[in-house]
Amino acid sequence: MHQKELTSSRRIRLIVQYDGAAFCGWQSQAGQRTVQDELEGALQRLLGLSRRVRVTAAGRTDTGVHALAMPVHFDLRHPIPTENLAVALTIFLPEEIGVLDAAEAPPSFDARRRAILRWYRYQILRERLRRPLAPRGWRVTRPLDLERLAWGLEQLRGTHDFRGFRSSQCQGKRTVLTMEQATLTEAGTLLALDFKCRSFLHHMIRFMVGSLAALAGGRLSRERFLRILEQGERPQLAACAPPGGLCLMGVAYSEAEREELLARTPPPPSF
Structure with missing residues (x-):
């Protein structure tokens, strides 16, 4: 087993804040700068992974729309302590995006479908x-x-x-x-x-x-x-x-x- 991977995955919940003026919305789009692509790319670089970790957000904001506290989730096989994620991601994210909090969530948590x-x-x-x-x-x-x-x-x-x-x-x-x-x-x-x-x-x-x-x-x-x-x-x-x-x-x-x-x-x- 690669030292950077665990045998089982953890579901991680992040609270993300961003200035939407700099992006063509949340959702990944070919040839466009989006919040999802920036966050997934930052995770990949931080964790040294060969492929991106796919993240799911509570909403897919349009071009120019901001988020003060956007919940997202993803599954991760990596030993990095959850409490280190928010600060560590800051190094790899652009100035317009910040991670305010990171925590482990139950496997059933879904940032989009579980929102009430x-x-x-x-x-x-x-x-x-x-x-x-x-x-x-x-x-x-x-x-x-x-x-x-x-x-x-x-x-x-x-x-x-x-x-x-x-x-x-x-x-x-x-x-x-x-x-x-x-x-x-x-x-x-x-x-x-x-x-x-x-x-x-x-x-x-x-x-x-x-x-x-x-x-x-x-x-x-x-x-x-x-x-x-x-x-x-x-x-x-x-x-x-x-x-x-x-x-x-x-x-x-x-x-x-x-x-x-x-x-x-x-x-x-x-x-």
Whole structure:
């Protein structure tokens, strides 16, 4: 047996943070720079393996979308102490990616399939001037009516068919989802929109935010907004919000973790 391998594998759970602006999303793509490829390559170099260790993430974020705490898992036959992984990986990862925690997990743990709640936050900067060192977010220069915005968020809560808020490339077959929370937090010129649900459709949050911004800006009526939600009819002016304002904040796998995520609504900025 090679000294770098063990006879049985361990399932490892990592918590990964990354700046999505530098990547073409999470998922591996030929000829593109992705978070998955960077992480798998770092593991291979750190452990001196002849082939890559395949990692599975809780979500496959799109190009430009960030993650504050993305759980991932992989199986490993190597004697490296688990507690050394987070620091050791830092040496082989680019500046835009960090591993916050590493721990052994039960063999049944699956970062994607075992998740019972995902929390995403979208940040909007209500500023006419561009500030390069401002928090990440979508800079909206037109006035937004926060009462209309809060009304729209209220309509999104509960169980609905969200097909009107998905992209045309969405392959998800189950479009009826339960939005456990959809809330607004204001801090000066910064707005944070929090969405907590078991799963999301492709581009769903960005289309919801784009529709909410059109609603709050007076370009979309309440009736048209409800038609998107109830009938799946989305007009062109309810555009997809840019990716840079979106961040995966956390994922829950147990009822205790779920309750903890539901109770968290920190003041912005968060990223």
